Amino acid sequence: MLTTVNHAHTFRSIPTHSKPISEDRVNALLVQEWARFKEGTTASAAENALANESLPLGVPSSFQHWDPYPISIVSAQGAWMTDVDGRRLLDLSMGFGAMLVGHLNPAVVEEVKGALGVGMLFVTPSPISRDAAQRVCRRFALDQVRFTNSGTEATMYAVRLARAVSGKNDVLKIEGGYHGSYDPLMTSAKPSLDKAGPAEEPTPVYQSGSVSGDVFVVPYNNLPAVEKIFKDHASTIACFILEPVLENLGIVLPDAGYLEGIRALCDQYKVVLIFDEVKTGLTAGPQGAAQRLGVRPDLICLAKSIGGGVPLAAFGGKKEYMDAVTDGRLAHFGTFNGNPLAMAGVRAVDTICTDEALASAEEFNLQALNRISDIIEEFELPAHTVGFGVKGCITWSTTPVRNYRDYKATDFKVAELSWLWSLNRGIITPPGLDEQWLISLAHGQTEIDLLVEDFRELAQALRS
Numbered sequence: 158m159l160t161t162v163n164h165a166h167t168f169r170s171i172p173t174h175s176k177p178i179s180e181d182r183v184n185a186l187l188v189q190e191w192a193r194f195k196e197g198t199t200a201s202a203a204e205n206a207l208a209n210e211s212l213p214l215g216v217p218s219s220f221q222h223w224d225p226y227p228i229s230i231v232s233a234q235g236a237w238m239t240d241v242d243g244r245r246l247l248d249l250s251m252g253f254g255a256m257l258v259g260h261l262n263p264a265v266v267e268e269v270k271g272a273l274g275v276g277m278l279f280v281t282p283s284p285i286s287r288d289a290a291q292r293v294c295r296r297f298a299l300d301q302v303r304f305t306n307s308g309t310e311a312t313m314y315a316v317r318l319a320r321a322v323s324g325k326n327d328v329l330k331i332e333g334g335y336h337g338s339y340d341p342l343m344t345s346a347k348p349s350l351d352k353a354g355p356a357e358e359p360t361p362v363y364q365s366g367s368v369s370g371d372v373f374v375v376p377y378n379n380l381p382a383v384e385k386i387f388k389d390h391a392s393t394i395a396c397f398i399l400e401p402v403l404e405n406l407g408i409v410l411p412d413a414g415y416l417e418g419i420r421a422l423c424d425q426y427k428v429v430l431i432f433d434e435v436k437t438g439l440t441a442g443p444q445g446a447a448q449r450l451g452v453r454p455d456l457i458c459l460a461k462s463i464g465g466g467v468p469l470a471a472f473g474g475k476k477e478y479m480d481a482v483t484d485g486r487l488a489h490f491g492t493f494n495g496n497p498l499a500m501a502g503v504r505a506v507d508t509i510c511t512d513e514a515l516a517s518a519e520e521f522n523l524q525a526l527n528r529i530s531d532i533i534e535e536f537e538l539p540a541h542t543v544g545f546g547v548k549g550c551i552t553w554s555t556t557p558v559r560n561y562r563d564y565k566a567t568d569f570k571v572a573e574l575s576w577l578w579s580l581n582r583g584i585i586t587p588p589g590l591d592e593q594w595l596i597s598l599a600h601g602q603t604e605i606d607l608l609v610e611d612f613r614e615l616a617q618a619l620r621s
Contacts, residue, residue, distance in 0.1 A: 166442075166449050167402070167410045168523065168544035170530040175539040175555050178619055183570055186618060190577045195225070197581065200241040204229040220587075228585065233260035235599040238585065246585045247607055249594040253587070254440045254461040257547070258509050259599025265465035265505040272501035279497065286495035289503035293471055296507065297434075297445050297457060302473030303482060304495045308435035308460035309337030311470040312398065314489055315456045316341065319396035319429035321487040322478050327371040329386060329397040329428070332359040333561025334377070335405040336398060336433050336458075340367035345374045347405075347561075356562045357382060377403055377560040378411065380418040391426035396456075398431040401446045405436070406564040407550045408543040408593050410557075416452040423455075429478065430454040435470065438462040440595060441546040442519075443512045449546075464502035465509075468493075514598055518547045521605050522596040525549060528609045536616040539568070550593035551575065551612070564591070571619075578615045584608065 195202070205226035208215035214222040221227055229241045236259060238246045251257065258265060272285075286304065293302050305311050316339065320326055328341045332353065336342040343364035345353065354360030359374045373390060375382040377399070387394070401416055403409035423430040432454040437446035439462040447453055455478055460470035473479065481487045493499075526544045529551060533540050540553045552558055553568035553575075572590040579586060584607065586594055594608065 164411055164413060164450060166545075168526055168549075169410060169541065169557060170526065170533075171541045171555070171557065172530070172534045172537070174534070174537050176537045177539060178568075178571060180570075182619060183574055187570070187574050187577070190574065190581055193581045194577060197244070198226075198228060198240070198242055200243075201229045202226050204241050228580070235259045235261070236597060236601075236604050244583060246580075246583050247604055248585055249579075249596075249608065250585060250587045250592070251595040251597045252461065252466065253436055253592070254438060254548075254595060255464065256466055257439055257462040257595070257597050258465050258506055259597050260466070262465060262505070262509065262599070264509050265467075265502060268501035268505040269467065269498055272497040276497055278493065280492055283495070283497070283500075285497050285500045289495070289500040292503055292507040293459070293463065294473065296443070297459065297473070298448060298453070299457060299473040300476035301479040301482075302471050303479075303489050304499065305470045305472065305491060306468050306493050306499075307337070308433075308458065308470050309339055310491070311435065311458040311460055311472045312336040312342055312431075312433055313339035314487070315431045315458050315472040316396055316398060318456065318472070318478060318481055318487050319431060321481045323395040323427070323429055325393050325395040327373065327390065327393045327395060329373045329375065329383070329394050331377045331399045331403065331561075332374045333406055333564065334399055334403060334433075336400075337435070340364070341369040341372045342398065343367050344369050344372040350562075350565060356560075358385075376562065377409060378415050379560065380415065380422070383419060383422055387422055387426040387428065391428060394426075394428050396429040396431050397423055398433055400433045400437065401450055401452070402437055402441070402545050404545075404548065404593060406561060406591050407552050407558060407567075408545055408548060409559065409564065410543065410545065411450070412559065416450055420452050420454070429456065431456045431458065433458045435460040437546070439506070439510050439515065440548055443510060443515050446545075463506055464499060465506045467499045467502035469499040469502055509598065515547065518596050518598055518600065521600060521602070522547045522549050525594075525596065525605050525608055528605075529612050532609070532613050532616050536620050538616060538619070540571075547596045548593045549596070575612075575615060578618075579611055582611055582614075584611055 205215040216222045335346045345362045348362035361374045442449040456474035526542045530542045553571045
């Protein structure tokens with residue numbers, strides 16, 4: 158097997174041989190699997206019909222919806238969930254990282270119960286929030302941090318902070334990159350290619366209903382494109398925001414030297430560099446992606462993995478930038494910022510996520526990636542595996558995906574079948590066909606074997 162790795166701390170395995178998959182076979186399996194889905198989820202169908210009366214699409218967040226209806230969950234424990242049909246499902250989504258330590262982790266539950274004994278909300282400074290801030294700063298090598306309640310808030314305030322510090326307003330982002338629902342950051346988040354212009358110089362595609370201002374867009378893994386934009390527009394660009402490893406297009410890894418090159422260009426042209434680590438964070442390793450990959454941005458946005466399942470996010474970084482909050486150039490508010498229940502999640506996760514615990518989860522992930530890579534090779538499937546930290550994915554392409562245009566060229570029909578096949582056999586992953594599995598601290602050998610053998614059965618079905 159030919160294995161190619163970009164950065165030393167990332168994983169990609171490309172098979173040496175592959176053969177096309179019969180489109181007729183894929184179509185037949187999709188018909189079979191959708192019928193099986195409807196037969197086994199009648200209670201979810203009924204629940205979604207009822208939910209539609211009070212919730213648009215019947216869901217709290219639009220990504221949770223899929224046709225004909227999504228699975229409805231009633232409980233979760235460890236690495237497993239139970240749906241309204243009474244089916245026990247292996248959770249490989251884990252809240253995109255929010256459940257890194259597992260559902261109802263005993264340490265998180267204990268800390269939250271303890272917090273309930275002293276107060277749910279103070280709306281004042283507290284040693285509790287100070288302690289949590291110290292923990293986050295120490296772990297992620299930040300000078301200072303401020304808490305928010307969602308990843309969208311964290312990225313929004315990071316951009317506003319960059320604008321306040323630089324005196325500039327424009328934003329540079331990656332084509333296809335997702336950073337939450339702040340207006341400028343919704344630009345070119347998975348744009349339609351008929352509107353996106355040439356691959357090397359993408360046209361910004363603005364989201365309906367948003368007022369974005371001027372946003373520039375570049376392909377991921379393309380330093381010359383960044384330099385060209387900076388040469389022409391650095392005088393108006395406040396910041397460049399990107400995920401160091403893209404995790405809303407499967408997993409897209411940085412080329413060797415790419416992030417180092419971005420850091421150098423931002424320094425040269427005096428543009429604030431923001432790493433969105435809402436989805437990487439502790440899933441990338443004990444100190445997050447920035448330290449693991451060896452590139453320090455000016456600001457980092459965190460959420461999901463740092464809270465153990467409670468609503469929590471943060472933005473922070475170098476003091477010279479955070480000073481804009483201190484001196485009033487940026488006003489940062491929020492009634493629920495630093496509330497005791499969220500801070501309890503920080504304390505618990507900081508205690509649980511030791512180097513040893515995260516290394517063990519990553520070893521399980523690497524085992525899954527390697528075993529699935531062997532199956533891809535055995536059945537000569539036009540696919541490959543990609544991983545980073547405790548996350549992994551199967552990308553239905555025979556060549557590496559290095560940017561959004563590469564992602565758009567992958568086989569989405571087989572990706573849909575792969576997701577649906579697993580869902581019908583008790584394994585749930587995100588419905589977007591572009592997410593990744595997550596091996597949490599609650600997953601063990603049994604769960605890895607289920608993931609791998611499920612994929613083997615799919616491979617056999619595709620080739621039968």
